[in-house]
Amino acid sequence: MPTIYTRILAIDPLQPEPEPVAAAAAVIRAGHLVAFPTETVYGLGANALDAVAIDRIFAAKQRPFSDPLIIHLASAETLDRVAVDIPAAAWSLAERFWPGPLTLILKRAPLIPANVSAGLATVAVRVPAHPVAHALLERSRVPIAAPSANLFSRPSPTLAKHVLEDLDGRIDLILDGGATTIGLESTVLDLTRDPPELLRLGGVSFESLHRLLPNVREPRAPRIIGRETPASAPGGLLKHYAPRMPVAILRGPVSVAAPAMHRTVNLLRGHGLCPGLLVPDEEVPLYADLRTHLLALGPGSDVEQIATALFARLRDIEQSGADVLLIRDVLPKSGLGAAISDRLFRAAEGHVLDTALETQLEEFFAWLLPQNCVAPMARQAQRR
Ligand code: TXA
Ligand code: MG
Numbered sequence: 001m002p003t004i005y006t007r008i009l010a011i012d013p014l015q016p017e018p019e020p021v022a023a024a025a026a027v028i029r030a031g032h033l034v035a036f037p038t039e040t041v042y043g044l045g046a047n048a049l050d051a052v053a054i055d056r057i058f059a060a061k062q063r064p065f066s067d068p069l070i071i072h073l074a075s076a077e078t079l080d081r082v083a084v085d086i087p088a089a090a091w092s093l094a095e096r097f098w099p100g101p102l103t104l105i106l107k108r109a110p111l112i113p114a115n116v117s118a119g120l121a122t123v124a125v126r127v128p129a130h131p132v133a134h135a136l137l138e139r140s141r142v143p144i145a146a147p148s149a150n151l152f153s154r155p156s157p158t159l160a161k162h163v164l165e166d167l168d169g170r171i172d173l174i175l176d177g178g179a180t181t182i183g184l185e186s187t188v189l190d191l192t193r194d195p196p197e198l199l200r201l202g203g204v205s206f207e208s209l210h211r212l213l214p215n216v217r218e219p220r221a222p223r224i225i226g227r228e229t230p231a232s233a234p235g236g237l238l239k240h241y242a243p244r245m246p247v248a249i250l251r252g253p254v255s256v257a258a259p260a261m262h263r264t265v266n267l268l269r270g271h272g273l274c275p276g277l278l279v280p281d282e283e284v285p286l287y288a289d290l291r292t293h294l295l296a297l298g299p300g301s302d303v304e305q306i307a308t309a310l311f312a313r314l315r316d317i318e319q320s321g322a323d324v325l326l327i328r329d330v331l332p333k334s335g336l337g338a339a340i341s342d343r344l345f346r347a348a349e350g351h352v353l354d355t356a357l358e359t360q361l362e363e364f365f366a367w368l369l370p371q372n373c374v375a376p377m378a379r380q381a382q383r384r
Contacts, residue, residue: 003169008160013037013177016135020175025139027172028053033060035149035163036136037177038128040101040185040203041156041311042163043072043146044171045136048082051113054145058115060170063152068118069145070103070186071125074137082143083123084109089213090191096212099129101182101203105190116145122192132177148185149174155241155311155347158183162315183308184339189216201339222346240346243314245276247325247348248368257328258286260353265290268324268368276322278313280306280330293320297328303336310340314347324368 009020024034031053034045044061046053048071058065071082076094080086083106090104108116108123117123128134137144148156151166160176167174187202187209195215198206209216222240250257250264261277265287268275276293279286280300287294295313298305317325329344329352331337345352353364 004172006164006168006171006174008164008174008176011132011175011177014131016132021135021139024136024173024175028136028140028142028144033057033171034136035167035171035174036132037130037175037180038133039130039180040182041158041180042149042160043133044149044167045072045144045146047140048112048116048143048145051115054113054115057145057147060167061147061150061152063147065115066118068120068124069116069147071112071116071123072133072137072144072146073125073127074134076127078143079125082109082112082125083107087191089196092212094127097204098127099134101186102126103186103188105188105192105199107192124188126186132175136175153240153242155243155314156185158308158311162312165315179308181308183310184336184343201342205335206338207334222350241311241314241343242347242349243318243325245318245323245325246368247327247351248364249327249329249344249348249352251329251352251354254283254286261287261326262290264326265292274321274323276317276320276325278317278325279328283328293317293322300330303331303340306331307336307340310343
């Protein structure tokens with residue numbers, strides 16, 4: 001792909017100045033790409049009515065054409081331009097959760113080019129709450145298709161510098177409005193299925209949707225790469241949000257997890273690897289003696305703060321020199337905690353060690369280590 005010059009314009013996240021908004025809207029209307037902050041993560045936007053501009057998104061992100069995009073609107077008033085046969089539930093959900101981090105899957109209107117939706121008959125739509133996203137949509141006067149502004153399968157960007165890391169020379173403009181507030185992507189709810197089904201946990205919790213939509217189905221387990229059926233249920237891929245290194249999750253009570261973590265770190269070191277650790281603030285002192293790359297996730301009891309920092313931490317660990325990452329997951333399995341756990345699970349490609357089940361240690365080590373020479377060591381570690 002030929003390199004283009006990526007401009008960066010600073011913008012006030014609360015009261016966006018008209019000049020950068022106008023510059024970005026001009027880029028969108030010309031069929032090119034703008035990264036902009038939303039309340040969830042940075043999006044990579046193009047005119048959703050322009051099939052050529054949409055193809056540029058897939059090329060810039062190196063995203064497979066089988067993975068459909070979300071269309072962003074300035075308000076729910078124009079929903080019937082992008083979707084047809086809109087069920088009553090969509091309007092009540094819009095009333096309750098828009099603008100905000102909820103994406104609805106509806107039937108696609110003929111006006112929307114097929115490549116936006118990877119050829120599916122459906123379309124994903126949301127109305128973002130961020131003032132910059134809203135100003136850009138108002139000024140562009142077109143719906144904007146925008147996936148997260150990262151290279152495919154990388155952690156989503158929560159700062160303009162993350163966008164630059166992944167997409168410098170590949171997109172035209174970045175509006176730098178500082179850190180996004182939620183830090184995790186929107187919740188995706190499929191209203192074309194009966195009962196309605198959650199496809200991705202995110203900024204709106206299952207519990208709060210359930211109050212309005214009592215028959216809503218929880219998300220299915222993520223699919224393993226290589227075994228997925230293309231396009232039938234997009235977006236459920238297991239490997240996602242991943243830093244450029246193997247990741248493993250340690251769950252379970254700290255009394256068991258802390259010794260397991262020590263053993264794992266020492267074992268990895270014995271194989272010449274340099275582990276990094278990502279743990280809740282209160283567990284940091286437990287691992288200080290390991291003198292390894294140790295990053296704090298935020299207070300274990302504050303899921304909002306953990307969500308805000310998570311993707312930035314996953315990128316920080318890449319700069320640290322660690323070549324394998326161990327993460328302690330102590331999150332509640334409801335609300336935003338469930339959404340964060342889902343991202344961790346995908347970053348780890350499903351490699352979770354529940355420290356209550358020591359029998360898993362062997363398999364866990366075998367996956368972590370470069371060769372298959374670890375079985376005897378893992379048994380040793382288990383006996384200790
Ligand atoms: O918070 C967000 O949703 C951010 C900001 C920029 O709005 N966007 C975002 O987009 O995360 P992306 O492309 O990274 O994730 C969109 C998800 C994917 O999992 C995709 O497969 C799913 O939505 N999706 C989009 N259209 C769909 C459709 N028609 N049917 C089923 N899933 C769809
Ligand atoms: Mg994404």
